[in-house]
Amino acid sequence: QSVLTQPPSVSEAPRQRVTISCSGSSSNIGNNAVNWYQQLPGKAPKLLIYYDDLLPSGVSDRFSGSKSGTSASLAISGLQSEDEADYYCAAWDDSLNVWVFGGGTKLTVL
């Protein structure tokens, strides 16, 4: 059971928009930066969003992040087949003094 809760899977058609939710608590998401990682099949994870809603250099602006209270969301617009991947949210937890990850969400582009 992960400290951060994500839906196990989402699916949407090409060119559409999808959102992935990440629910936590005041000791993690509510008080600290939320980061999102993309893991393509067979590859190492890649930083997609940091500090709730900032994009690293080179990441497509089709990706966006947001946070409200103890929940965060990742949105992907203009879906493409190459977006099929596992997506993970993560944050530092002040109470546990550890990094916590969501269980991951598998995105399928129909």
Place this chain on the structure above:
Amino acid sequence: EVQLLESGGGLVQPGGSLRLSCAASGFTFSSYAMSWVRQAPGKGLEWVSAISGSGGSTYYADSVKGRFTISRDNSKNTLYLQMNSLRAEDTAVYYCAKGRIPAAIPRDDAFDIWGQGTMVTVSS
């Protein structure tokens, strides 16, 4: 180019030990916190341990506390993970990951560079 290259994985019997290494290049290694993150076969990401740039602060997941030790040699630009009393549930790909901000506190940081991973299998 910023790079992380893990090594040291392999097959080990339950109760055994293994030391993983992560060689870093392309950045000022001593300025950044580093972490180990693992992924069991078919499962999600699990953070294992982190160490500050100086090595003065270390953090561990409860699942490995008392069995694993993270360390770094800034003169060699290398991160280590000493794993003792290994269990079947430690079987995973182990990634090393670099903190994004120099001298950052964990709550503000992120893992911006990841290695390719090294597989650890604990089995008799």
